[in-house]
Amino acid sequence: MHDAAMTLSADGEVVTLASLEPGESGIVAGVLAGVFENGLSIRLRALGVTVSREVFMVRKGWFGGPFVVRAGKATEIAIRRTEATLVMVRRS
């Protein structure tokens, strides 16, 4: 689940979570390891950001601040820009 396919598919284009605008949502396609090894994907799984789950961009902080993302039904998380670029989502 760490190597998300960066391809276009029928369902929508695969982009990073960071490129969703507030109000947009997507389905998680995968979480890249980046510099965090398993740490990021395990923590995100527990918070509900994991393959085939829906994520919704709630707001983006200014001055390069973190994002507020709704994961699944009722969880809101703050995630830093650099971490969000490691989450691949299929735009919906």
Added chain:
Amino acid sequence: MNCCAPEEKLVPLNSVPRVALIGQPNTGKSMLYNRITGASAYVGNWPGITVSLSNARIKLAARDVEFVDLPGIYDLEGFSDDERVVADFLKTYPVDLVIVVVNASQIDRQILMPLQVRQLGLPAVVMLNMADEARKAGIEIDPAALAARLGVPVHLISAKYGEGFPEAMATVATVLDQRHGTPPVMADYDTLRGTLMTEDTLAEALRGSVIYPETPPKSLTERLDRWLLHPILGLPLFFAVMLCVFYLVWSIGLPSQDWVGAITDWIQARILEPVLAFGPAWLQNFAINGIWLGVATVASFVPLIMLFFFCMAVVEDSGYLSRAAYLMDTWMRRVGLDGRSFVMQMMGFGCNVPALMGTRVMRSRPLRLLSMLIIPFSLCSARLAVFVFIISAVFPASQGPLVLFSFYVVSFAAAFLAAAVFSRSRQFKNSEPFVLELPPYRVPTLRQVWLRGYGELREFLRRATSFIILGSVGVWFLTNFPTDAEGLNTWGGQLGQALQPIMAPIGIDPYLTLALIFGFIAKEVVIGSLSTIYAMSAGMVAHQISLTVSPVAAYSFCLFCLLYTPCLTTVATVKAESRSWGFMLFSLGVSLVYAWGVAFIFYQSALLLGFK
């Protein structure tokens, strides 16, 4: 119940059934634990486990049962220190039952933990907490269907309001009854790690028993966040909240110290002095100015600490603290820290010691060490008391709150500067992801706020009382020998004078130098020690200081107080948490040099600008 020596308490292998509480952060697990155990919980050490855990022995259906509160963790397979603590515990100490606490609204993802516990082979009862919130969000949960699917009892409860709680505890009692005579179970991590849990596993577990509404109702949280997390207004609002807390502490906390002071003075004048009058003069002097002074110092903190943690509990339990972490992350990131370091730094404003312990949530050691390096610059409540005393003695009342506020600003600035400098070194470079839950806003209950204030107070008394009395006695010896000496001719006075070449350039006279030396033990000692050093009552000392210490020198003294080592307990905690003498000595050295440097720049600039 054995509650007298919690430190040394060794836990016998399940002479009574052992029930462990586990759950994610923000599930209200600790609130449930408090509801189960009441005030009987105490912190104990468990051999093989690196942190102490809260546990309690209570009667459940006529049988003694031991409850253990495990740290809140996101994932049983995770790698953070807390996650390792839970794994170590479950592998070392067999349990008779695990209570898995789940936030009912977030069962869509938190169902993971009950499933993982099942893989571990542990007998479990699942408690879906915050049932009231789930209902408000329109989430329908059928506990019976879920129980059938999971194969363990499931209860919808509200630990906060007590709903469903008696039934859930009755089930715990029943399960323990059924297990009576069955040996406890050790967690089987091999099976857990060998099982792949996919999204389908989670969805399958919930199918037919949990229904989320198509469109969730507009929540209060959403509306509040529009303002409180506003890209521009968010930060000013945050600082306004903090300023309110300071004003509350100032306007209630400060007078409360006088009330306690009046009580301890009364006890001294009406009880101690008449009784001690029968003994020799030196004994009276020692008992009153050594021991009783220490006791009175501790007592004067009681209302202040409670008030502070009442405020802290409200800020934290309302869900605002993690928003503060979000708001501050942009700025913290620039100095190599993250929003969580900021939250811990905020905790440090109560007491540096728990804040240092709280850095455990950070997985990356460099980030943790950097946070631990800057937390001691947080203006803790003990230093607050010193500042309040000095400020009210030297500055006009109208300026007091502003001067105090300026120390909070300095505290932040000094911490950020230190972080910015040290984060450039490889030892402090962070590699941990920043992902933080933002729980919905909640109204904290009085019970919660009370328990927090009371708990922190108890912890403070336990940790600090003997320390402070010893420190006070130590000051008494230094300021009363040689026997015929007074003031600067005593051992302490000589010490203060010997240090003048270093302290004079920052405007600190020998008396205050001596106070700083004792402040090394604990800042709580400083005010008490001033009474001993000047050989006057606290009220007279304030008067004396207002006559002999200029506002500039007083400010310089406070700056030094703010930045050098908060107390011996902090030093001990830094050592324990970093598990490194080198880091502890480094942290100590940095704080002393830093304190002197900042005070020097301030004092000399002020003199140059013509202030006296």
